[in-house]
Amino acid sequence: MNNIKKTFLVAFIGWAVLAGQAGSDLQVIRNIRLENLKRDYSGTAIRFMGSNSRSIQGVLLDVTEKNMIISEHGTPVPYDHSGVNHVFVDPEFKDLIMVFGLGALGGVSGYLGAIIGRSNPDANMKGVAFSLGAGLGLRAGYKTFYKPIKIDISGKARG
The missing domain is CATH 2.30.30.100 (SH3 type barrels.)
Structure with a gap:
């Protein structure tokens, strides 16, 4: 008997939701x-x-x-x-600043990672780590912050 009540309740709630969507x-x-x-x-x-x-x-x-x-x-x-x-x-100028900020942060992180990860690294190793970190930081910042915001003003309801 309890199982029938649950089935009836789920069916009733599902019907109410579908009827509400059609009437919106x-x-x-x-x-x-x-x-x-x-x-x-x-x-x-x-x-x-x-x-x-x-x-x-x-x-x-x-x-x-x-x-x-x-x-x-x-x-x-x-x-x-x-x-x-x-x-x-x-995007505005402040978004571009965020991109370059992440690039600088990535470069510093790569440089520090080279110093910490290897004892007495040479200048080439530090340069490569800095460049790689800066490049990855710039790419991540560009993909994250420097894109247009799309605002949907249609009347379509999407869930």
Whole structure:
């Protein structure tokens, strides 16, 4: 009897979740994402593909129900965001500083690793360890910090 109750409860919860997903309003999800875009990225340089597959780039000023207002060369220009699904925020100078910081940290780590790992290493060994550490640090920093942020503003709910 207890097993039947568990099966019934699992089936009921599964049906409730599926019915809730089918009834969710995709426009509400899109509006929430647009409000988050306005709150978090106003004053930030963004880029997106417009309705006629034209790349648009500028500083985000405002997001309304129908438009994104972008500053292009100091002039506010409204763009309809109904066909836009993704907005990209390109990396800034501070992200580049993080990349070079990780490269320097990797170089110092390689140099210290050569000194600690081998008694009395020669200059070539230290140079190779420094270069290898700096190269790996730069690569890790570039792959981690220096990439555009993709912001989904579509109404599609993904879990």
